[in-house]
Amino acid sequence: MPEVKTIFKEVLPKQQLSMEDVSTMVLCKPKLLPLKSVTLEKLEKMQIEAQEAVRQQELAMKEQ
Known part of the structure; x- marks a missing residue:
């Protein structure tokens, strides 16, 4: 089988399709x-x- 080389062309979107949720502090x-x-x-x-x-016990002992 012969090798088939396929060239892919890069396609970029013209506008942003989605916005990521950026967590803020x-x-x-x-x-x-x-x-x-x-x-x-x-x-x-x-x-x-x-x-x-x-202290109370000591005072009681002194009184006796």
Whole structure:
């Protein structure tokens, strides 16, 4: 079989057929994060309560 060479001619559209959706950046409000987490605040509260309980026990021991 003889080789058949086909020459394709480049055809460009004269106008744009479709538009691509270009995603634009959407800026939203900054989210403020607490400096201390809820767990850390609970732990600090428990520690303060424990220190107060120790102080009260020490005062009770001094009074006796």
